[in-house]
Amino acid sequence: MSDRVTLTIDGQEITVPAGTTLLEAAAQLDIEVPVICYHDATTSNGLCRVCVVDVNNGRLLQAACVTACANGGKVETRNERVERSRRTILEMLNSAVDLHQAPAIQTLMTDYNADPTRFPDAERREHALLDDNPFYMRDYSQCVLCWRCVQVCAEDAQYTFALTFGGRGFDTHIATAFDIPMPESPCVFCGQCVGVCPTGALKPKIQWGMEQGMTPDEIRQSTRRPRRRREETEEG
Amino acid sequence: MESLAEILAPYQDRRRDALLPLLWDIQTAFGHIGPDAVHQISHTLRVPEADIYGVITFYSLFSANPTAETVIRVCTDPICGMAGAGEVVDGLCHQLHIRHDETTPDGKYAVSPTTCLGLCDHAPAALISQHGHRELAVAPVIPETDVSTLSGLASYQSNVSGEILLKGVDGKHVESLAEYGSYRALHYAITTLGPEGVIGEVEKTALIGRGGAAFPTATKWKMTRQAMGQPKYVVCNADESEVGTFKDRVLMEGRPHLILEGVALCAYAIGATKAYIFIRGEYPKATQRLQLAIDEATQMGLLGANIFGSDFSLEIEIRRGAGAYMCGEETALFEAIEGNRGFPRIKPPYPTTHGLFQKPTVVNNVETLSTIPGIVEHGGEWFKQWGTEKSTGTKLVSISGHVHRPGVYEISPGMSLRQLLEAFCGGVMGNLQTVLMGGAAGTFLTPDQLDVPLTFEDLRAIRSTFGSGAIMVFNETANIGDILRRLGRFFKHESCGKCFPCQLGTQRQMEILERADAPLMGDRERLRDIGLTMTEASLCGLGQTAASAVLSALEKWPDLLTVKGQPV
Numbered sequence: 179m180s181d182r183v184t185l186t187i188d189g190q191e192i193t194v195p196a197g198t199t200l201l202e203a204a205a206q207l208d209i210e211v212p213v214i215c216y217h218d219a220t221t222s223n224g225l226c227r228v229c230v231v232d233v234n235n236g237r238l239l240q241a242a243c244v245t246a247c248a249n250g251g252k253v254e255t256r257n258e259r260v261e262r263s264r265r266t267i268l269e270m271l272n273s274a275v276d277l278h279q280a281p282a283i284q285t286l287m288t289d290y291n292a293d294p295t296r297f298p299d300a301e302r303r304e305h306a307l308l309d310d311n312p313f314y315m316r317d318y319s320q321c322v323l324c325w326r327c328v329q330v331c332a333e334d335a336q337y338t339f340a341l342t343f344g345g346r347g348f349d350t351h352i353a354t355a356f357d358i359p360m361p362e363s364p365c366v367f368c369g370q371c372v373g374v375c376p377t378g379a380l381k382p383k384i385q386w387g388m389e390q391g392m393t394p395d396e397i398r399q400s401t402r403r404p405r406r407r408r409e410e411t412e413e414g
Numbered sequence: 415m416e417s418l419a420e421i422l423a424p425y426q427d428r429r430r431d432a433l434l435p436l437l438w439d440i441q442t443a444f445g446h447i448g449p450d451a452v453h454q455i456s457h458t459l460r461v462p463e464a465d466i467y468g469v470i471t472f473y474s475l476f477s478a479n480p481t482a483e484t485v486i487r488v489c490t491d492p493i494c495g496m497a498g499a500g501e502v503v504d505g506l507c508h509q510l511h512i513r514h515d516e517t518t519p520d521g522k523y524a525v526s527p528t529t530c531l532g533l534c535d536h537a538p539a540a541l542i543s544q545h546g547h548r549e550l551a552v553a554p555v556i557p558e559t560d561v562s563t564l565s566g567l568a569s570y571q572s573n574v575s576g577e578i579l580l581k582g583v584d585g586k587h588v589e590s591l592a593e594y595g596s597y598r599a600l601h602y603a604i605t606t607l608g609p610e611g612v613i614g615e616v617e618k619t620a621l622i623g624r625g626g627a628a629f630p631t632a633t634k635w636k637m638t639r640q641a642m643g644q645p646k647y648v649v650c651n652a653d654e655s656e657v658g659t660f661k662d663r664v665l666m667e668g669r670p671h672l673i674l675e676g677v678a679l680c681a682y683a684i685g686a687t688k689a690y691i692f693i694r695g696e697y698p699k700a701t702q703r704l705q706l707a708i709d710e711a712t713q714m715g716l717l718g719a720n721i722f723g724s725d726f727s728l729e730i731e732i733r734r735g736a737g738a739y740m741c742g743e744e745t746a747l748f749e750a751i752e753g754n755r756g757f758p759r760i761k762p763p764y765p766t767t768h769g770l771f772q773k774p775t776v777v778n779n780v781e782t783l784s785t786i787p788g789i790v791e792h793g794g795e796w797f798k799q800w801g802t803e804k805s806t807g808t809k810l811v812s813i814s815g816h817v818h819r820p821g822v823y824e825i826s827p828g829m830s831l832r833q834l835l836e837a838f839c840g841g842v843m844g845n846l847q848t849v850l851m852g853g854a855a856g857t858f859l860t861p862d863q864l865d866v867p868l869t870f871e872d873l874r875a876i877r878s879t880f881g882s883g884a885i886m887v888f889n890e891t892a893n894i895g896d897i898l899r900r901l902g903r904f905f906k907h908e909s910c911g912k913c914f915p916c917q918l919g920t921q922r923q924m925e926i927l928e929r930a931d932a933p934l935m936g937d938r939e940r941l942r943d944i945g946l947t948m949t950e951a952s953l954c955g956l957g958q959t960a961a962s963a964v965l966s967a968l969e970k971w972p973d974l975l976t977v978k979g980q981p982v
């Protein structure tokens with residue numbers, strides 16, 4: 179078997195090493211395929227599916243971030259089917275999740291003519307803002323379920339395993355075991371999850387405080403409180 | 415009752431792959447799996463607590479919070495719904511003075527709706543779990559059913575007819591080893607045919623898998639036999655959770671040894687020494703009968719070490735699912751056995767090279783494997799006397815709904831749907847309106863399509879599917895909108911949530927179907943966009959078929975989702 183494969187992407191021929199993903203090959207041709215869940219530093223799981231492309235006019239569209247280039251493939255990165263899927267995914271996502279602090283997704287909404295009011299009367303995934311540790315805030319109403327935080331906390335980086343998923347389907351949410359506060363979980367506050375979160379769901383407390391118009395002093399006060407609270411409970 | 419320590423004791427040297435059985439033991443004993451239990455499981459199996467919590471919340475039969483002593487789950491999917499499941503839920507709640515999903519003040523009872531229990535021929539059906547008791551029960555129920563007698567209800571008898579796979583099955587009797595015979599086909603394979611010979615016979619049959627994906631069985635076996643990794647595994651897929659499907663239950667309850675011999679022949683052919691039977695948690699009777707059969711066969715030396723004095727050894731282990739349609743998908747099933755949430759994997763790689771524990775694995779449906787002993791004993795050509803050139807052998811179908819004799823029937827593919835309904839099922843009750851072919855993931859057929867020959871190829875040609883062999887029949891009294899609503903709820907309940915199109919689409923699809931009697935402007939178009947997006951862009955077969963019935967309904971009935979005759 180040859181270790182290089184040749185295919186066409188939007189009519190342009192390209193030869194790449196076997197195993198190259200369609201996303202990588204497209205990038206080499208300066209063709210931009212949109213992504214939401216994909217991140218250089220985390221395992222790709224093919225979750226968001228906005229990267230889908232049409233390969234050989236197949237029955238199914240293929241997620242470019244996890245699909246390897248195949249010899250002789252004819253790939254279209256943007257046709258009617260692809261556009262419908264991307265637009266509908268974006269519209270559904272926007273109808274469920276607070277995306278106001280996800281500028282990259284907002285740009286995609288515009289690019290794909292996604293109608294922000296497409297799904298009236300739709301149940302949104304709403305969660306209370308979680309303020310349970312001195313370092314970061316968790317607002318899962320803004321969570322798109324890209325899995326990055328769970329992955330960096332686990333085998334992709336930290337091997338701490340503080341985070342998991344609760345529920346399933348539409349009701350899936352990022353959780354600790356039994357939803358215990360972060361300081362009671364194995365979390366070591368390395369901040370990697372905050373670093374990879376593509377929306378405002380995970381946010382350094384300082385940034386959050388500034389957005390709320392708090393003074394640096396007030397922020398410091400507020401970050402100290404939870405820790406003290408924890409010491410008290412440990413004594414008691 | 416056993417204490418937590420007693421339950422944990424046999425698991426001391428086990429690892430993550432023992433998580434599912436351990437969670438079952440604890441759930442059964444205490445009715446929930448709380449923080450203390452999770453803490454100790456974490457130590458015993460060396461699995462992070464968060465992961466264990468994630469697994470518990472994935473399954474609908476596990477609970478992280480205390481539950482009632484007796485939980486009655488009533489199936490409200492289309493067939494049970496039509497047979498009055500709603501009235502049953504209300505009736506039981508009324509008796510107990512509670513609302514849905516509420517527990518009586520004394521902590522004794524709770525009633526909740528659930529998805530298909532595979533007892534569609536005795537609709538409406540309920541699953542009864544009582545903690546402290548080893549076994550669950552599945553039983554037909556009526557609104558007046560006395561809740562205090564529920565555990566004693568577990569007797570039912572399905573209508574069954576068939577000459578090959580279902581030979582001697584009457585829906586009640588379980589075939590013993592003495593009646594079945596001492597695995598003659600396996601003996602012949604080991605002493606005469608050899609592994610390649612077995613695969614050769616299967617290849618001659620052109621057998622197509624019965625689990626729904628319609629993949630040629632011999633191809634799968636050959637690829638797995640040739641794959642490099644060791645050890646290799648056989649997984650018998652007994653998760654049967656497709657709405658309207660109960661043929662595997664009838665087979666397992668009636669002929670457990672036929673299935674075990676099929677599993678053994680597959681293991682021998684591909685070079686595996688360990689096999690799992692993954693059975694849905696809602697099938698207590700089938701589970702029990704299979705386990706007894708495994709014990710019986712092992713005792714007689716037909717399973718276990720050095721079978722028939724050869725160097726072929728095989729251990730068969732049963733794994734119980736815990737309420738997730740998703741886990742019938744082969745890769746999600748592997749994840750479940752490995753002790754993870756039942757998320758499907760991205761394919762490729764395929765199970766033939768990277769299956770269970772990332773090793774080469776054959777996954778086959780119960781029915782597929784049960785055809786093997788006959789094929790090996792009589793030869794591949796024998797199998798082709800039934801069916802058509804492309805749909806060879808006999809095929810089981812599960813028929814429910816408005817027919818006089820719902821049940822499981824073994825047919826020769828090629829007979830028409832009309833013949834099936836008339837000859838086997840005693841005809842349709844009332845005037846036929848539609849048939850939902852292939853399960854929740856299938857498509858609607860109308861009376862003008864009744865002459866379609868029941869084969870993989872003919873059904874595909876009319877853009878329908880054999881699917882899991884589920885055939886749900888609806889007469890003129892059925893309300894299509896109601897059927898669709900129930901299907902919508904089913905997929906919303908069962909989506910695993912991994913990929914966006916299905917995680918979001920099943921919810922949005924359900925919402926639109928819920929309001930289908932008073933739709934909003936644009937709802938038909940919304941349903942179409944959601945449906946096509948799920949179909950084309952979802953990661954796994956669940957999402958890819960979650961809109962199949964809905965899209966076919968929109969095509970068949972232009973009046974659906976219209977306001978005063980105007981499409982919206």
Ligand SMILES: Cc1cc2nc3c(=O)[nH]c(=O)nc-3n(C[C@H](O)[C@H](O)[C@H](O)COP(=O)(O)O)c2cc1C
Pocket residue numbers: 622623624625626627628629631651652653654655656739740741742743744745777778779780782783954955956
């Ligand atoms: C959501 C979903 C559920 C499935 N459930 C089952 C099931 O309960 N039993 C089954 O045999 N196959 C089921 N399948 C198909 C399996 O993935 C797999 O194709 C099958 O077990 C292979 O066996 P076969 O080749 O004998 O058909 C399911 C597939 C999907 C996508």
Ligand code: SF4
Pocket residue numbers: 320321322323324325326327328352371374375376377379380
């Ligand atoms: S919290 Fe952020 S990183 Fe984690 S899954 Fe949600 S959006 Fe992704």
Ligand code: SF4
Pocket residue numbers: 740758908909910911912913914916917952953954955956957958
């Ligand atoms: S299609 Fe549905 S069930 Fe399959 S991975 Fe996506 S969310 Fe999960």
Ligand code: FES
Pocket residue numbers: 212213214215216223224225226227228229230241242243244
């Ligand atoms: S970027 Fe490919 S699936 Fe999300």
